[in-house]
Amino acid sequence: MRLLNRSAGRLSRHRRGPVAGLVLLLLGLVLSGGLYAALSPAQAENTEPTAAQVEKGRELFLVGCAFCHGQNGQGISTKDGDNQLGPSLVGVGAAAVDFQVSTGRMPMTQPGAQAPRKPEVYTDEEVDALAAFVASLGPGPAIPDEQDYSTADLSDEERQEAIVRGGQIFLTNCTACHNFDGSGGAMPRGGYAPTIRGVDPKHIYEAMLTGPQNMPTFSNGNLTPDEKRDVIAYLESTDEEPSYGGFGLGGLGPVSEGMFAWLLGLGSLVAFAIWIAAHTTRTTKKKVEA
Numbered sequence: 636m637r638l639l640n641r642s643a644g645r646l647s648r649h650r651r652g653p654v655a656g657l658v659l660l661l662l663g664l665v666l667s668g669g670l671y672a673a674l675s676p677a678q679a680e681n682t683e684p685t686a687a688q689v690e691k692g693r694e695l696f697l698v699g700c701a702f703c704h705g706q707n708g709q710g711i712s713t714k715d716g717d718n719q720l721g722p723s724l725v726g727v728g729a730a731a732v733d734f735q736v737s738t739g740r741m742p743m744t745q746p747g748a749q750a751p752r753k754p755e756v757y758t759d760e761e762v763d764a765l766a767a768f769v770a771s772l773g774p775g776p777a778i779p780d781e782q783d784y785s786t787a788d789l790s791d792e793e794r795q796e797a798i799v800r801g802g803q804i805f806l807t808n809c810t811a812c813h814n815f816d817g818s819g820g821a822m823p824r825g826g827y828a829p830t831i832r833g834v835d836p837k838h839i840y841e842a843m844l845t846g847p848q849n850m851p852t853f854s855n856g857n858l859t860p861d862e863k864r865d866v867i868a869y870l871e872s873t874d875e876e877p878s879y880g881g882f883g884l885g886g887l888g889p890v891s892e893g894m895f896a897w898l899l900g901l902g903s904l905v906a907f908a909i910w911i912a913a914h915t916t917r918t919t920k921k922k923v924e925a
Contacts, residue, residue, distance in 0.1 A: 728775020
């Protein structure tokens with residue numbers, strides 16, 4: 636009995652020692668790390684750009700982009716300094732490059748008020764390389780994952796709720812330029828808000844995230860990723876919605892409808908009245924004076 640008590644006392648003294656606490660801490664870390672590795676879901680493939688990808692992007696940048704944006708993406712101004720051939724790309728992030736280049740807006744044919752959409756020049760691999768190089772110039776928004784903008788995993792009820800929320804956000808922030816239907820509209824100084832009907836959800840998300848051209852930037856602090864996805868859900872619903880009124884005139888609203896009414900409606904009536912007046916039978920008799 637005394638032997639057992641003596642052994643327990645020695646164990647108790649060792650347990651209270653400083654080394655015992657360190658050993659317990661290491662055992663806890665090893666155990667928790669092992670459980671996490673065994674039970675956690677599989678992680679996505681590492682998408683961090685490699686040095687080779689950044690170097691390839693730099694080579695493409697020097698050939699196709701440096702003339703306007705500078706060799707180091709610092710931007711280039713005209714000689715008088717009043718205008719820019721190309722803005723600085725430091726800190727714009729990979730998402731801005733993916734949006735501009737994947738939609739063919741960049742490289743531009745020539746500097747102008749608007750970068751129109753056109754067939755893309757670079758392959759997907761080259762776009763990723765360019766995005767990796769620009770991202771290396773300074774921190775900025777990354778290219779979003781599909782789960783950020785896809786609505787495929789929503790149930791019918793969740794989708795309807797997202798459409799309602801997205802419609803409220805869109806009508807509050809976007810209709811002044813893009814029209815309530817997303818069909819686009821005119822902007823000052825030669826610019827315009829392009830149509831966003833039928834646009835890839837990824838590019839819509841990137842546009843909200845980076846604010847291209849005259850568009851304001853809706854960062855995740857302004858609109859959360861879920862709210863951005865709600866806007867995309869609303870725009871997808873407008874693409875699916877039939878035009879119950881017949882010919883929708885592009886969904887451009889009262890301007891095009893008013894012009895249609897004046898030119899084809901009242902204009903046709905005026906032309907018909909003139910035609911009637913020109914073809915009315917007139918008398919050839921002279922008025923007899925009394």
